[in-house]
Structure formats: structure tokens, C-alpha cells
Amino acid sequence: MEGVHRRIRLAYVVSHPIQYQAKLLRLIAADPGIDLTVFFCSDLSLRSYKDPGFGVSVTWDVPLTEGYRSVVLPRWRDTNKLSPTRPIARGIFRGLLRGIDGEPFDALWVHGYSTVNSLHAMLAAKALGIPVLLRAESWLADRTRSHTTLLIKQLYFDGLKMLVDAVLPIGSRNATYWTHYFGADFPAFTMPYAVDNEYFATRAEAATRNRAELQTEFNLDPSRPVILFASKLQERKHADHLLEAYLQLRVQTSLDPYLLIVGDGETRAQLEQRASASGVEGIRFLGFRNQSELPRFFDLSTVFVLPSRHEAWGLITNEAMAAGLPVIVSDDVGCAVDLVRNGENGYVYPLGDIAALRNALAATLAPGRRESMGERGREILSRWSYREDLVALKAALQRVTKLPIQKISG
Template sequence: MRLAYLVTHPIQYQAPLLARIACEPDIELTAFFASELSLGAFRDPGFGREVTWDVPLLEGYRHEFLPCLGERRDLGILRPWSHGLARRLRRGGFQALWVHGYARPFHVWSLLAARALGLTTLLRDEATAISTRRGGAKRLLRAGFFAGLRPLVDRYLAIGSLNRAYWRALGVAEERIFDMPYAVDNARFQALAGAAAARRDAFRQELGLPPDRPVVLYASKLMARKRAGDLLEAFLGLGGAAAARRPLLLIVGDGELRATLEARVAEAGAAGSVRFLGFRNQAELPAFYELAEVFVLPSEHEPWGLVVNEAMNAGTAVIASDQVAAAHDLISPRRGRPETGVVFPVGDIAALRGALEQVLADPERAAALGRQALARVSAWDFEADVAGLRAALGLGPRGEAS
């Protein structure tokens, strides 16, 4: 099976997955990119600073950058203006096109080209009912857009239960949706967390943290949608047994709200309990996850939240809002599934404070939640992604035709 994959630019979370798919003996994968944005240093508006990823983005799989008009390191709705994919699909003898995203014109043009060439088409995207605010007019426009898009897509790859429900609500038949869960490189994160555990005390000393105070961790962009301020207010209001343990709040990340949050900490006289540690790259994060007793992601309109996967790979309990899509698959309790953390209503600071007090008051329960989190996320992995992709392509397990 000759499979073409189209995505805007190399993405740090996707690179190891593409390398894993390339190992399948009966899938000849080639990734096509429109932009070189993420190669080398680039300004990330969410972090409000320049970022250079510390993971290899192009290793282990075939890839090409499409010819374009304009600057190749741009990335916008119409930038760069890529072309030539139809010619490559035809000359390369590709049998299927997998497209990540649908919001840009080149996504639709690519699906049109693949349909004209008779290729099987697959679509994967992060959208859910909670991933953005949609008024009545937007909902009508979306319904009209998808009425035109559906004939161009043979199969849909669902990243989680809310994403699957989103496709179903748009009229996609159940049998056309295949699970391809949003996962991180579990093996890498677990290995890095294991190495961090061996030097936990030394890491605490490097950060200047007292040895006997439990850590609450936030690691994400400091922007309004992430609602780090809700976590700060909940933390400042802790009481009871949780407060008696004198927890520390570590805020890892950067962004437009950092100065505002720092001012609030100073106003509250809480500089001894709240530390701002700035942006940290992927390879650095497992040490923070491993150090924490609980990780918190209070976001609204979060399409997934891969930091939840990362924290769980370190065996850390997670508290997340009900607008973090990952929480619905990895945290929310279901019949027969052990608890891995706590889900609270987004924006409800009192509920978030209660969740923190519940976890921090009982270290043994926090540790049990962490163990169960590790077990849960270990099954939410690249192997499940490969299995879902193979099923969507009509391939049996490990190269056996279905």
C-alpha cells in the first residue's frame, strides 16, 4: 500500500508516529509538507517566544516539501501557496491519501485531486463539539461545508471519543470512522521519566525546592484559553489537610499571561509556594511530570491536550477540566476502568480547589491514581494508531490482507 500523508508542517508529536508507521512492511509511507515552519527556531505565539524543538522531526520516514509560492517558513490559511501534490500522487503510484486537517484550502484541493485520481482518502482532525465556540451561523456554515466535503472522504480517523462523536454529528456513518487515538511516544516518555526518578532528589535541589513539600504541576502555554489563572486561584485558596502539607505549585511554560500571573502571586505573598520556571522543551518535561504528585490542565476548548498523555506516562495523577478532550478518554471513570485522576467543570475554581484538596490530602491515593494513569495511557499508544490506520486502509494485522 503506497500511502501519502499530507500535513501543514513537521509536528513534534507526529514525527515518531510517522517513523513507526514507516516500519510496517506493507505500507510505503511518504509525508508531504507545505511549510518548514517548525524546522529550526521559530516564534510560537502561544508561548510568546522563540522555540526550537529538541526532537528529530524528519527522521525515520520518507518526506517531501511541496513546491510553493512565497516563503516556505510561513504558515497561514493561504501561506505558503503549495502546489504539485496531484502530480506527485499520480507519478508516485499512490493508492491512498491521508490528510491531517480540513480548514485550509489546500486540504480540500488535495482531497479533490485524490478523488479525481481514484485514491482512497482518509481524514484526521482534532475537532470536537467543545474545541471552539460555535454560534448558530457558524454551525450552519459548517454543516454546509461538510455536506460538500463528505463525498471527498472515504474514511475518518478518530483521535478520541469526542472526535468520533463530532464526525457522527456531521452525518458520517459509524462504519466509516476508525479509531486512531491521539498518542505520544509512550516508550520515550516512560524511559525519560524512569531516568528522572533515579535523580529526583538531585533535581529538587537544582530547582531549589524543599524535599518534603508535594508538587502541583502546570505545564502548558500561559494564554487565556489554558486558564492557568484558575489553577493559581484554586491553589492559593487550599485548606485543610492539603494546605497542611504546604504544597508547591510549579508553572512550566511561557506566554502573554505570565506577567499577570506573577503579579497575582506577589500580591498574595505566595512567592515561596509558586515558582515560574519558563518554557521547557520536550526532553526536559518528563522530569517535572515525575516530580509532581498531581498534574493540572484547566483549559477550555482543548481539542485534546497531549500534556495529559505525557504526565500519565510518568505515573502522575491528573486533574483536568471537562473541556479537555483527553479527559473524556483517559481520566473520566467508566464501568470497569480504574480512576486515573479527577475531572472538574471548566471555570469552576471551587471545584478545582476541591479536586486538588482531594488528591493532595491523601498521598497514597495520589500514588494509586498515578499507577492507574500509567496503566491506562500505556494502552493509548502508537500500536493502537497503527492498528486503526491499517483497518482504515483495509489491511489486516501485520500485512495480512483483509
């Protein structure tokens, strides 16, 4: 029958090229069942820019737009900052109308729902009769909001529901979020928030050969364990909680670990002052490090910690697990429910509970735990990968387009 074997023409609208998504988009574009076009509403990440979280100029050292068809839309109000109303992309409707070589798109996938551009894209698709898939990061307890704000949000979602044909939850908490606002019967296809597991596993393994060089560079005794924090130094990331737990650990136990703080941002000076005042010699502030450098630090470390508040997911946790590290996260980190099993591959502790964080560190730093917990983490992550993303996306596309699509084998 005519058209049965053709690729489904999928448009994807997203704010800007995102380092975590680049490999996934290449895999989708290479799939024989999908013809992908990505519309970027900004090219911010393709040039050097000052990241407000890191507080330094950032130029990503991984390819962000290779291996798939993409268009950077013209813009109004374009600045070196992204917000719900900046920039305003032009040409979304025209791009969806034109399709691919004059052939209309079969579906639109939108990342996020709170910007002018994402709303514009969904309204345009509705006007053109194109079904919409929506993916976002939110979960119900990730912010404290007033009753009035929640009421307004519910009204917004009542309208949003009419523009969307299916949602793509990134994990359990996000799935509950969509059920709360759209109802239990609304079509949902879990498209897990994943990273390039193989990349971080192989790069961390390769880094082992040069581990001694990094230990020498940062004056680290190879016999001592290493605690790693790698994120923006913002107040909500709570590197201060980790620092206090580390200092307690040094005083109250015989453990003698290092604490490596990789990242930069607004709280760095305050953290350095506290570290200096403590008189403890094992703390290293290593500044911002690019994506390709992280596997070296994962290999060097014994445990990774993300003590954040209001962390929608925390993809660096996936990266650390892929590299074979145990992980400790606060219960306000979105990935905690899906990726962390207490005592198996890490620990989840109550946000702000310094004693609980200290105890989790002590348990994880016990001899032999890195290997066993790290291996368990990789087992968990093996079912949380780009392959599952592609399976979910294809199932969602088949549901909303009613078109046949080639399934993934194996």
C-alpha cells in the first residue's frame, strides 16, 4: 500500500542546541522510520556565551548539531540569555507549513511548555492539523507555589491539554505530574531522561590509563578516596551542604577523603572561604570543566554527590553512573526515584540533612563499595538509555499519526 514504508516526518522544536540531546537526535535522525527536522529557537549554545549558572564564558567542546537536519530560526529580542519570552523565534508556523521538500510534517515534538516559542509551535501545529508530542521536566513537588499560582497553572493546563496529543514523561515523577494535570487516561509514553551511556563508560575506562597524571596535577594521594561534586555553583545546588558533611566526616570518622568541587558560579567565593577557614587540606576547587573532561574526573573519584534543591532531573547523575560511580543525591533531585537504590548503587537522603549526607558518604566510602555499587548502577542504567527513548518516541508517533513505523529490533 502506498506510503506504508515511508519515514514519518517529525518536526522537533526546542529552545537551543543542548549537549545532552545531541547524540539522541543523531540516533533519531538515523532511524529508518523517522525523518527528523529540528527547529532551534536560539543558537546561544553554538557560540561562546556567559552562562549565568557557571558565571563564566562557556563554549561547548562536543558537536551539538552534527548528524541531523536542523534550522536555527530567525529571532526577535535575541540576547545571550534564555527566558520564557526571549528570544522570540520567527518562522515556526511557516516552517511547519512547508514541511520537508514541500511534504507536510506528520507530527510535532515540543520540548517544554512555558515559553512563547513552545506555545507558538503547539498553536501552529493545531491550526495545521499536525499532532503534538510534548516533553518537559517538571514534577509536582519541584517548587513551592501559592494557591493562586496553582489555580492559574491548572487553568493554563486545561487549555494546554487541548493542544497536545500525547506526552513523553522523562521519569516517574514527571509521569505523575502529567497524570495530575491531564488525567490518568491521557496518552503517555515514557521517554526516559538519558545520556550517552556508552560514551561515558568507555571514556572513563580510557581515562584510567592517565589517572596518575591527574592525581599529580591536583596533588592527590592515590590511596585516599575522592568525593566528587560537578555542577554549577549556585545556591540551590547546595555544594555548601556537601562541604559541611565532608568536614563532619573528617572529624567524626577515620576516613580521609578528598573533596573535588568541579564547577564555577556565584557561591564559589563563599565556599572557598569556608574551606580555607576549616584548615582542612583535602578540598580542591577545580573550576568549570567542559563536557569531554568529565569522564577523567569520574574515573578519579570514589563517589559522586548531587545535593541540589529543585533539581528537575540531574543528568550528570546518569553520567556518573555510566562511568561506574556510586551516587548520592538529595530527595529533591528528580532522578532519585528512578535511578538510585539505597544501599545498592548509592543513597537518597533528605535535602538539607547534613548528618544523613555524612552517613551516606561514610557508607559509600567503605572499602570495596565503589566497585560493587558502581556495577549495580550500570545495571540500572542499562534500562535507562537512548534505546528506550527511541522505542517510546516511535510508539508515540505511531499512536498520534496512525501511520505504520518500523520497530526497533533486538
